[in-house]
Amino acid sequence: MPARPATPARPEESVRPLERGLAVLRALTDAGQARASDLVRATGLARSTVDRVVATLVHLGYVREHRQDLHPTPRLMELGNAYLAAGDPQGAIAARTAALADELDESVSLAVPDGDGVRFTAQAARRRALSVAFRIGDLLPPERCAPGALFAADWDEDRWASWRERRATDPGGRAFPALPPHPTADPPDLAARVAAATAAGHALDDQLIEPGLIAVAVPVRDATGRTRCALSAVSHTSRHTAAGLAAAVLPRLRAEAEALTPLLPTQPPPPSPLLTDHHPVTADPRSELGAAYLQSLARGLTVLRALGRAGGDGLPLTALADATGLPRATARRLLHTLQAEGYAAHDGRHYRPLPRVLELGYARLSRLGLAELAEPHLRRLTDRVHESASVTVLDGTDILYVARAATVRIMSVHITLGTRFPAYATAMGRVLLSGLPRPDRERALAAAAPRPLTRRTVTDGAALLALLDRAAEDGYATADEELEEGLRSVAVPLRDADGRVIAALNVAQHPGVTPLDAARDALLPALRETAAAIEADLHTAARFNSLAPRVN
Numbered sequence: 325m326p327a328r329p330a331t332p333a334r335p336e337e338s339v340r341p342l343e344r345g346l347a348v349l350r351a352l353t354d355a356g357q358a359r360a361s362d363l364v365r366a367t368g369l370a371r372s373t374v375d376r377v378v379a380t381l382v383h384l385g386y387v388r389e390h391r392q393d394l395h396p397t398p399r400l401m402e403l404g405n406a407y408l409a410a411g412d413p414q415g416a417i418a419a420r421t422a423a424l425a426d427e428l429d430e431s432v433s434l435a436v437p438d439g440d441g442v443r444f445t446a447q448a449a450r451r452r453a454l455s456v457a458f459r460i461g462d463l464l465p466p467e468r469c470a471p472g473a474l475f476a477a478d479w480d481e482d483r484w485a486s487w488r489e490r491r492a493t494d495p496g497g498r499a500f501p502a503l504p505p506h507p508t509a510d511p512p513d514l515a516a517r518v519a520a521a522t523a524a525g526h527a528l529d530d531q532l533i534e535p536g537l538i539a540v541a542v543p544v545r546d547a548t549g550r551t552r553c554a555l556s557a558v559s560h561t562s563r564h565t566a567a568g569l570a571a572a573v574l575p576r577l578r579a580e581a582e583a584l585t586p587l588l589p590t591q592p593p594p595p596s597p598l599l600t601d602h603h604p605v606t607a608d609p610r611s612e613l614g615a616a617y618l619q620s621l622a623r624g625l626t627v628l629r630a631l632g633r634a635g636g637d638g639l640p641l642t643a644l645a646d647a648t649g650l651p652r653a654t655a656r657r658l659l660h661t662l663q664a665e666g667y668a669a670h671d672g673r674h675y676r677p678l679p680r681v682l683e684l685g686y687a688r689l690s691r692l693g694l695a696e697l698a699e700p701h702l703r704r705l706t707d708r709v710h711e712s713a714s715v716t717v718l719d720g721t722d723i724l725y726v727a728r729a730a731t732v733r734i735m736s737v738h739i740t741l742g743t744r745f746p747a748y749a750t751a752m753g754r755v756l757l758s759g760l761p762r763p764d765r766e767r768a769l770a771a772a773a774p775r776p777l778t779r780r781t782v783t784d785g786a787a788l789l790a791l792l793d794r795a796a797e798d799g800y801a802t803a804d805e806e807l808e809e810g811l812r813s814v815a816v817p818l819r820d821a822d823g824r825v826i827a828a829l830n831v832a833q834h835p836g837v838t839p840l841d842a843a844r845d846a847l848l849p850a851l852r853e854t855a856a857a858i859e860a861d862l863h864t865a866a867r868f869n870s871l872a873p874r875v876n
Contacts (some may be wrong), residue, residue: 325400328718333570337662338619338709339620339621339624339657339658340626341377341618341620341621342620342623342624342625342658342661342662343380343620343661343665344367344369344377344621344692345377345380345381345621345624346372346475346624346626346665346667346684347367347369347398347628348363348369348377348378348381349381349386349396349477349685350684351363351366352387352394352396352685352752353396353400353683353684353685353688353689353702354366354501354686355551356395356396357393357395358393359392359393359394360374360375360378360394360867361394361752363378363394365441374618375469375616375619376616377618377828378394378864379616379617379622379780380616380617380618380621381621383617384399384622384625385397385399385445385624385626386399386400387400388700389426390700390703391487392828395429395700396685396688396689397700397861398689398692398697398858398861398862398865399691399861399864400530400684400685400686400859400862400869401685401686401689401865402629402687402864403625403628403629403684403686404460404461404629404681404682404684404685405632405679405864405867405868406519406628406629406631406632406633406677406681407631407632407677407678407679407681407682408445408460408632408682408867408868409632409683409867410631410632410633410638410676410677410778411445411589412446416587416693417446418446418868419586419755420580420583420587421433421434421446421448421449421555421728423446423574424448424577424580425448425449425450426448426824427576428557428572428573428576430450430557430559430563430569431447431448431449431450431451431558432447432448432555432556432557432558432575433446433447433448433458433477433555433556433558434446434447434544434553434554434555435464435469435471435541435553435554435556435733436553436554436679437475437478438488438678438679438680439486439545439666439680440465440466440479440483440487440490441463441464441465441466441500442464442465442466442469442471442472442475442784443462443463443464443679444458444459444460444461444462444463444464444678444684444687445460445679445682446460446868447459447460452661456716457679458502458688459502459687459690459869460682460686460687460868460869461682461683461686461687461690462501462502463500463501463502463682463683463687464500464502464503464533465490465497465500465503466487466514467491467511467514467517467532468497468503468511468529468532468533468544469529469532469533469539469541470528470532470540470541470554470556471530471541471556472514472527472537473514473517473518473520473521473527473541474521474527474542474543474551474554475551475554476514476515476517476756477518477522477551478550478551486513491795495510497612499689500688501688503536503652504533504534504868511532512532517618519543523607525542525543525578526540526541526542526570526574526577526578527540527542527554528540528566528567528570529541529566529837530566531541531561531566535561536560536561536562537558537560537561537568538558538559538560538561538564538565538566539556539557539558539559539566539569539854540556540557540566540569540570540573540574541554541555541557541577542554542555542556542574542575542577542578542581543557543558543581544582544584544585544588545585545588545629546585547585547588552588553584553588555577555580555584556577557569557573557577569661575831581703589732590638597673598843607781617732620658623648623650623654623658623713624658624661624662626648626650626670627644627648627655627658627659627662628662628667628677628681628876630644630647630648631644631668631676632675632677632718633647633817637671637674637676638673638675638676639675639676640673640674640675641656641659641675644659644675646740654675657869658740659675663675664821665680666678666680667680667681689865689868690865692865692871693725693871694715694717694726694826694827694862694871695726695727695859696727697739697861697865697871698715698726698727698818698827698829699727699729701854701857701861702714702715702727702729702854703729703830705729705831705850705851705854706729706730706731709831709850710731711731711831711832711833711849712728712729712730712731712739712831712832712833712867713728713729713816713829713830713831713832713854714727714728714729714739714829714830714832715727715728715827715828715829715858716752716753716756716827716828716830717756717826717827718747718753718756718757719744720752720771721746721748721768721771721772722744722745722746722747722748723744723745723746723747723750723752723753723828724743724744724755725740725741725742725743725839726741726746726827727738727741728740738744739832745807746772746774746777746802746807747760747768747772748772748782748783748788749774749777749781749782749806749807750803750805750806750807750813750815751800751801751802751803751813751814751815751828751830752801752813752815752828752829752830753828754792754795754803754815755770755800755801755815755816755825755828756791756797756817756818756825756827756828757795758793758795758796758801758817758825759791759796759817759824759825759826765789765792766785766789767786768786769789770785771845774788776838777806777808778805778806778807778808778809779809780804780805780806781807782806782817799816799817800814800816800844800851801814802816802840802844802846803813803847804812804835810834810835810841811832811835812832812833812834812835812840813830813831813832813833814830814831814843814844814847814848814851815829815830815851816828816829816830816848816852817829818855818858818859818861818862819856819859820863821863821866821867827856829851829854829855831847831850831851838875
């Protein structure tokens with residue numbers, strides 16, 4: 325992220341554990357993974373302080389430990405989701421962005437000003453060999469993107485001075501992780517681009533970020549005429565010139581910008597400083613972690629999540645205190661700290677989140693696909709049951725393996741990612757087929773033309789349909805030596821936030837002497853707990869993002 329310029333003097337009511345926790349989160353999400361000693365060097369905090377912060381974040385589910393490495397978890401995205409939900413509580417803006425991308429057949433994005441940078445808040449990309457790789461939460465320097473010229477038109481002299489200072493100390497933009505490592509030559513003068521954009525009513529990016537990438541952006545104004553965000557269409561020089569792209573898309577971009585105005589919050593956010601959902605706990609963390617638990621950090625992050633309920637107009641202190649169950653004085657101190665850190669704004673009556681919240685790992689975590697989300701949970705499941713575990717998706721009439729954790733033993737199930745098996749003969753396939761409407765199940769079985777793979781394979785169409793009905797009712801499926809002699813599997817579904825089955829999770833084992841019913845009863849609790857954990861991460865990560873079931 326960009327270097328954080330000098331923050332305002334810390335208020336007397338500042339909550340130091342929250343400040344330190346946010347510093348550790350920033351350092352960890354910048355690195356992607358780190359050890360505690362790395363965080364000590366990055367933050368300048370004492371090792372004992374870092375250890376307490378990490379222990380609290382692990383307890384909250386925002387950080388996980390694997391061996392000695394620390395990783396931000398998808399649950400951390402709920403902080404960014406709070407900001408996105410506040411600005412688009414019904415999802416109408418994101419839906420319109422996606423529809424416009426379909427209509428134009430070009431990638432479309434929304435961005436907002438964040439300090440002297442440009443932060444993406446919505447992205448609908450076209451899937452092509454050459455496609456835009458920016459994600460929600462990415463931050464770009466204004467001199468290298470189209471929206472920057474629109475936002476800089478509203479800068480005061482202090483903002484211009486801050487930008488010039490940053491350019492002088494970091495001319496290559498190394499502090500912007502989303503910027504390609506070898507950007508094009510020095511960009512045109514930003515002031516000149518601002519003047520041109522003001523006169524034309526739109527701004528162009530003609531390969532400012534990297535060769536071949538072009539974009540056109542228009543301002544989206546609120547009812548007072550203030551530029552609140554920028555709507556961009558992004559393409560490649562293999563499809564358009566910059567001028568040609570502008571000619572092709574500007575009429576629709578301008579019409580859409582007008583249509584978005586009524587959807588914007590009525591109160592404009594103040595300039596950023598120069599610089600979802602509660603998860604219940606089953607025990608008092610202070611009794612579990614003792615002095616290692618930083619209650620003020622946990623409470624501060626709870627307040628940050630609660631700001632997502634504010635809508636764009638914000639919430640008063642009393643409502644936030646009620647929403648979090650905190651005393652007003654405690655909530656006020658936490659809000660003052662979030663305000664000083666650049667994550668919240670206060671207009672004298674209401675508090676609301678600012679786009680800087682997205683710097684807390686959102687862009688990095690939003691790049692995770694289903695496989696990456698599932699892998700840590702598969703490892704824990706394998707460690708628990710001492711058998712191999714996998715996640716598959718339905719691809720035509722086959723299952724496709726997208727994530728896997730194998731157990732280490734003399735005789736084990738050897739399956740690689742990308743492996744395909746006929747769905748009708750596998751537990752995961754039956755779970756996936758059971759998630760289809762009945763007519764689609766029948767068509768899938770007919771297209772598969774079931775044949776015996778072992779002496780126990782069920783191939784009769786009516787019997788298979790009955791097995792799928794049973795799987796849909798029970799929420800699991802089994803297959804006992806139907807795909808291969810000596811291979812048994814128990815599987816459960818993975819569902820999206822709308823309840824649709826999108827993948828399947830299984831444990832595979834050798835039958836041995838254990839009856840199928842006993843094996844099923846032994847494995848189902850662990851399978852269902854793991855499925856719930858994967859689904860929780862999936863729902864958080866996919867709330868404002870599309871996830872691909874990539875094969876790693």
